[in-house]
Amino acid sequence: MARYSAATVASAGDGRLFSPSFERNFEPIREALAPYLGTANGTVLEIGCGTGQHVAHLAIAYPALTWLPSDIDATHRASAEAWAAHTNAGNVEASVYLDASSDWSADPILDDHLPLAAVLSYNVIHIAPWAVAQGTVVGAGKALAPGGSLIFYGPFKEGGRHTGEGNARFDVGLRAENPEWGVREIGDLAVLALDAGLGVPEITEMPSNNRLVAFQKL
Numbered sequence: 001m002a003r004y005s006a007a008t009v010a011s012a013g014d015g016r017l018f019s020p021s022f023e024r025n026f027e028p029i030r031e032a033l034a035p036y037l038g039t040a041n042g043t044v045l046e047i048g049c050g051t052g053q054h055v056a057h058l059a060i061a062y063p064a065l066t067w068l069p070s071d072i073d074a075t076h077r078a079s080a081e082a083w084a085a086h087t088n089a090g091n092v093e094a095s096v097y098l099d100a101s102s103d104w105s106a107d108p109i110l111d112d113h114l115p116l117a118a119v120l121s122y123n124v125i126h127i128a129p130w131a132v133a134q135g136t137v138v139g140a141g142k143a144l145a146p147g148g149s150l151i152f153y154g155p156f157k158e159g160g161r162h163t164g165e166g167n168a169r170f171d172v173g174l175r176a177e178n179p180e181w182g183v184r185e186i187g188d189l190a191v192l193a194l195d196a197g198l199g200v201p202e203i204t205e206m207p208s209n210n211r212l213v214a215f216q217k218l
């Protein structure tokens with residue numbers, strides 16, 4: 001499991017952990033989400049929220065939505081709560097345990113939030129077994145409102161090819177660290193999405209050869 005800790009990333013001492021890539025990634029992500037979240041209503045679930053910096057800042061950028069951070073890691077959930085307290089975003093719910101490889105859409109913790117406006121997963125499915133991608137898509141197919149969006153962000157392969165040399169090297173490193181990890185192919189996600197009642201992928205090119213990949217519930 002990819003894990004942030006006070007030992008590996010800077011910590012403010014109040015439980016807030018700091019991702020080294022947040023400052024670089026946040027603004028382009030905020031902007032790229034506008035077509036999907038700009039007019040949405042309801043709850044946005046973030047899967048694998050990590051430090052919680054994204055959710056706390058996106059909640060301010062999109063104040064009409066309720067934001068629900070989740071992660072399998074207790075330290076990360078605590079960091080997400082510390083960030084929400086720090087930014088004083090009143091529209092962030094207490095973070096919840098959610099294992100994306102499970103049948104998470106049936107979990108009673110979601111009862112007050114269904115159907116969801118959106119499900120976000122940034123930088124998770126390549127640093128986790130394929131079952132996490134499968135569970136994320138299947139769960140989103142059950143939990144999203146019609147027209148709601150499942151949105152992935154990170155490095156991806158398109159048409160069987162890496163989008164840059166850096167991603168190809170990154171993929172080799174990931175697979176060496178854990179053979180179940182690896183940069184995912186958008187076409188494989190599209191197959192899962194079709195089975196789960198979602199539409200075709202909409203792909204937005206992002207800095208550093210990353211992609212924002214969005215699927216809408218039909």
Ligand SMILES: C[S@@+](CC[C@H](N)C(=O)[O-])C[C@H]1O[C@@H](n2cnc3c(N)ncnc32)[C@H](O)[C@@H]1O
Binds near residue numbers: 100101
């Ligand atoms: C590389 S971090 C990305 C964090 C954050 N989304 C970001 O972009 O800064 C991956 C996160 O996925 C979480 N994760 C790993 N496996 C998971 C699973 N099965 N279900 C939910 N979260 C998981 C980890 O605990 C970690 O917080």
